[in-house]
Amino acid sequence: MADSYRVRSLKKPAQWTVEVPGSKSITNRALLLSALCKGHVYLHGVLFSDDSRHFLSSLQSLGYDVRIDEGQHTVELEGCGGVLPVQAGSIHVGSAGTAARFLTAMLGVSEGTFVINASEQMQKRPMQPLFEALISLGASVEWLGEAWHLPVRITGAGAQIRSLEQEAVLNLDISTSTQFLSAFLLIAPMFPHGIRIHITSEKKDGSYIRITRKMMQEFGVEAGFDGCDYTVAPFDGYQKTEYQIEPDVSGACYFYAAAAMSGGSAKVKHVHWDSMQGDMKFLKLLEQMGCSLTEEADGIRLTGPVDGLKGLEVNMNDFSDQALTLAAIAPYASSSVKITHVGHIRGQECDRLHAIVTNLRNAGITCEEGDDWVCIHPGKPQPCKIETFEDHRVAMAFAVMGLGAEGIEILNPGCCKKTFENFFEVLDGLLNKQ
Incomplete structure (x- = not known):
């Protein structure tokens, strides 16, 4: 993969149906x-x-x-x-x-x-x-x-x-x-x-x-x-001969976020409310910000608000993998977005709170941080290079931010191979159909 990926901004709201890899x-x-x-x-x-x-x-x-x-x-x-x-x-x-x-x-x-x-x-x-x-x-x-x-x-x-x-x-x-x-x-x-x-x-x-x-x-x-x-009582080994792995809701959230930010629509195939994955809470969060959700036979569809996302304050401790995703679309909200109780993400693939603040400020967005929170104010992202810190979620989240602005370039996009190695190919395929 190239050393960088220049995000193409959406010319009209997203209208996407997409499949994502397994969890x-x-x-x-x-x-x-x-x-x-x-x-x-x-x-x-x-x-x-x-x-x-x-x-x-x-x-x-x-x-x-x-x-x-x-x-x-x-x-x-x-x-x-x-x-x-x-x-x-x-x-x-x-x-x-x-x-x-x-x-x-x-x-x-x-x-x-x-x-x-x-x-x-x-x-x-x-x-x-x-x-x-x-x-x-x-x-x-x-x-x-x-x-x-x-x-x-x-x-x-x-x-x-x-x-x-x-x-x-x-x-x-x-x-x-x-x-x-x-x-x-x-x-x-x-x-x-x-x-x-x-x-x-x-x-x-x-x-x-x-x-x-x-x-x-x-x-x-x-x-x-x-x-x-x-507690787990004594037992003689697990018993299973066949098992179906769910699609990755964490990966699905980037496409849902793009629809939310653009006022468009996205359906991720095979994602349903009976999923056991905690990042399903991110869909409910987007609903609080003004989106609507519909479960269809082959997946959940999210439709973003025509008049823009609402700001809010949210404790994301229990679905913190999506803190980066929310931070990346927060500049497009009508009021400030504050993400709290996420101090532990400083010790993940990178210091993710530092990555959020560094990249948003490089894009000209005003934000503040504490030990376990970040507050992001509305603004128009300016052209910049996104430092991914070798963290797949930084790369994918800020690619979503780039869909709403001109001149956003993701450095080291190949770090996505950690969980979603063809993410940018999937994104390009959707943008080519716009």
């Missing part, structure tokens, strides 16, 4: 659940991106039998019921947070010694609460770089966990990432007497945790939650 979050959870199943699992609708390819290659490096058909968006995998095929090896998780957290947890409660490598970007992301929990269970961790970060050499606590005569109990802080909790819930079959996870942080639940619990249920296991502790 990254659901794909990577399904891969781990399948690996922990007993026997053959056939996954449909798999997302193939940098993140999922790193997850798949890591499973292959660990000895799993994986058959991949990217053209058909399928993966076949032979699960081993919670026992790893090998007891030594090395994996590379790239920049995939799910692979980093989920596979580190799995290896940390296994039997064997493994090296976990990661990209420079992933090496900066928080991991300490996960490592602390694994060490409390008996794992041994050798830092191969900065302490409490990847890369590491980890010796699993499998023998100690197997020797327990009751459920394993651990304390966990999920304030910086709910992926820590999802990791331990997903690997529950590796605890022969079950597991109890006591959440020590103020944040105790979240949309991605609910996805994890729902998928565990679909694979035959209940994860209980009493408001403070999560």
